[in-house]
Amino acid sequence: MTSLSRLVFLLLMTILTACSSIYYSGLEKIGIPKRDVMVHRVEKARDTQEETKQQFKSALEQFTAVTHFQGGDLEATYQKLNGEYEASVQKAEEVKKRIADIEDVSNALFSEWETELTQYGNAALRQNSQQKLTATRAQYEQLIAAMRRAEARIEPVLSVFRDQVLYLKHNLNAQAIVSLKGQLSTVQSDVSALVSAMEKSINEADAFINTMEKP
Template sequence: MKRIVLACVLLLPPLVLSGCQSAYYSAMEKVGIHKRDILVDRVEDTRAAQDDAQAEFVSALEQFRTVVNFEGGELESVYNDMQSAYDDSEAAAESVSDNIRQVEDVAEALFDEWQGELDQYTNTKLRNQSAQTLKETKSRYHALHTSLKRAEAKMQPVLAALKDNTLFLKHNLNARAIGSLKGEFGGIKRDIDRLLAEMQRSIKASDQFIREMQQ
């Protein structure tokens, strides 16, 4: 099924990508995989992406620590390692954001479908029960989404700071530059620590959402 989606993405213009997603959901439903299942899978994927991002940001911080503790050797090599660590962090952050967008897409499709199908009930009691479950599921999702977006927002300032310092080192490969970067390390470490803590809260929220959806 992933090949079908990829083909759509490659062949269709952006304005009709939502139609491609709809075709994907319909195809999956025909084989017994519903939007609810896809939502859980995508939350799990986002959780995994956040795990990877945490590791990359920790690695970038350690590489920055290596730079500010530089005591001699090939400074060009140190810069290359720092650039590589930044690139990996940026890619990991993009993966998190992409996964969040995928979660948002299927959640919107699920809730729109669910809301629309409430009008198909003839049994008022069952309709009311379904409406209540929809309301509760939306509430759980809203809490998760808020946590995901809060963690996502904290990634960009960290990336910006890492990029600034990487660029500075690139154009100032000397001991004086290392001295300047030492003053930046504390602030970046503090921001990364806050980011990691926010990501941990988001991961816990994902775990809770997944458990509740699978009950």
């Protein structure tokens, strides 16, 4: 990265951080604290992961159906598979954005929390708050790690889908179907690993939400 590129990047990050601060301050003025925003974003990310899990299952079903093609309109079959691929790409982008949104508000929340620790006059209350911060951050890091692991499972599946959809697009014949059959076991294995990772991430999200919602 050149000096100019680095300067532009830092400037953009400063602007985005300032915008986020203004946004969260505005929400707090109408009674919505960062903690509630964080919980809401984790809920949205959890729901998006559930939708993504179902979408990739649907894509796998269509991929499998193509390998069983026995005749008919292969162009229409391709269009269905391509539609499932494009829907999967869209869900992958949503997952990425949801995680980034959580990270953004969490940074603001933990930064504020640490600053407020210095404002306590009562040592016992400060220690109690510090313990809660440490516990919350640890569970948050566990959640984000699970979400990132699930997200990392997406690209291998998309990569195979992308290759096969492109190949089928330009080779609407029996040879293309044979090619898809050769990749079926790989796709099934990758989708299975993705679904498993998504389910673990969803469970982590539920646990985090329950902890944050406790009085």
